[in-house]
Amino acid sequence: MKIIIVGNGKVGYAIAKQLSGESHDITMVDRSAEALARAENTLDIMGVVGNAASISVLVGAGARNADLVIAVTNLDETNLVCCLIAKKLGAKHTVARVRNPEYRSEANLLKQEIGLDMVINPDLAAALEISRILAFPAAFSVEPFARGRIDMIGFAVKEEDKLCGMALHELSRQHHAQVLFGCVQRGEEFIIPDGSYVPQSGDNVYMLGTKPELQKMLHAIGRQWQAVRSASILGGSRIAQYLCQELKKAGISVRLVEQDEQKCLTLAEALPHVMVIQGDGTDSDLLQQENIYGTDAFISLTGRDEENLLMAMHAQRSGVDKVIAKMTRPNYMDMVKEMGVASVISPKDIVASQITRYVRALANSNGSAVESLYKLLGGAVEAAEFVASDASEAVLHTPLKDMKLKKGVLVAAIARHGAIIIPGGMTTIEPEDTVVVIARERVLHDLTDILA
Numbered sequence: 001m002k003i004i005i006v007g008n009g010k011v012g013y014a015i016a017k018q019l020s021g022e023s024h025d026i027t028m029v030d031r032s033a034e035a036l037a038r039a040e041n042t043l044d045i046m047g048v049v050g051n052a053a054s055i056s057v058l059v060g061a062g063a064r065n066a067d068l069v070i071a072v073t074n075l076d077e078t079n080l081v082c083c084l085i086a087k088k089l090g091a092k093h094t095v096a097r098v099r100n101p102e103y104r105s106e107a108n109l110l111k112q113e114i115g116l117d118m119v120i121n122p123d124l125a126a127a128l129e130i131s132r133i134l135a136f137p138a139a140f141s142v143e144p145f146a147r148g149r150i151d152m153i154g155f156a157v158k159e160e161d162k163l164c165g166m167a168l169h170e171l172s173r174q175h176h177a178q179v180l181f182g183c184v185q186r187g188e189e190f191i192i193p194d195g196s197y198v199p200q201s202g203d204n205v206y207m208l209g210t211k212p213e214l215q216k217m218l219h220a221i222g223r224q225w226q227a228v229r230s231a232s233i234l235g236g237s238r239i240a241q242y243l244c245q246e247l248k249k250a251g252i253s254v255r256l257v258e259q260d261e262q263k264c265l266t267l268a269e270a271l272p273h274v275m276v277i278q279g280d281g282t283d284s285d286l287l288q289q290e291n292i293y294g295t296d297a298f299i300s301l302t303g304r305d306e307e308n309l310l311m312a313m314h315a316q317r318s319g320v321d322k323v324i325a326k327m328t329r330p331n332y333m334d335m336v337k338e339m340g341v342a343s344v345i346s347p348k349d350i351v352a353s354q355i356t357r358y359v360r361a362l363a364n365s366n367g368s369a370v371e372s373l374y375k376l377l378g379g380a381v382e383a384a385e386f387v388a389s390d391a392s393e394a395v396l397h398t399p400l401k402d403m404k405l406k407k408g409v410l411v412a413a414i415a416r417h418g419a420i421i422i423p424g425g426m427t428t429i430e431p432e433d434t435v436v437v438i439a440r441e442r443v444l445h446d447l448t449d450i451l452a
Contacts, residue, residue: 169195401425
């Protein structure tokens, strides 16, 4: 596909990095020649310097023949204008990053009036991911499939867990929760586990099932289910604003610390249910006076990765049960692991996965397109969701035990007419099934790609 990405910021670069590895013809437009040169040196793309809201620049970038234009500059209005012009020039599909909370309720109207095919909001996507993690306090990540009927949770195995040192086939025999262990990271090794896999302390394990079954298994292995009732948020960003709205729905009380006085006034007016505290969130006296670490969860959402990491570590040492930090720079991820901060969210990576899923769906419009897509374990493993159709005939009606699957591919869960199936050897895939597949070092565009 011919794809134009407008804006070479963190989000634009993350999208280009994922898509350039999938054999697309990518052109990136940005005002900064220096930034484009860096991108061209590290990715297989072509750079065009200029203002993407200019018709001549878009024409020069090839918008007339583009399959997809993705506008992700820092300005919502520029992104909207760019997509409007690109559509008029002949671009088949357009996607715009729109971050302003005022536009959230107008997403459908924007699609209709401007001809947008997709609106992406990294801040809202990050807030939704944080709220899902808080719903599973034992997990460091939670990814939904089948419209929320199936969840995949990631958690670190502890020495005191009852599954530690026990083979999965024995665990399944003792505890009858309908869950599946999808993938594991052990040090630098990535494993698609079978019944002989023996969890060890420190393993990062991803487990799939319905919420009740996942809770049942977590309880069986000794994890106490402590619901989050209160949370402290550091930084009054857009993510924080969206998150406060989501936490209100869950009945979680929130206190938010922000240094900027004007931003505090704006937040207090927009979020009357939130205790907004003006002050320096790194000030230990303020943290103690306002009992910031006296809540069930602490989420650090400032604009500086260093500050988020430092305060997350401080919160963990102060005994907060659930700590989440926002990170945007990949070079800090190794440090995050060393410091033991379990839950980290990256808005740019979330959006890059959304765009990759959308691009694969466009490229495979005649088959079983990707409905959801999540990159796990630093991108080494993918979890993808498909809806089986008649075009997937090669995988239909055949017991899984009789299929020749590619190495490193696992059919992890199936949703069929409201029922959730954790597949066994005799399970078959039927038309209209929602199928969750986990693949190591594979790019899945279609459900039939699971076959050897």
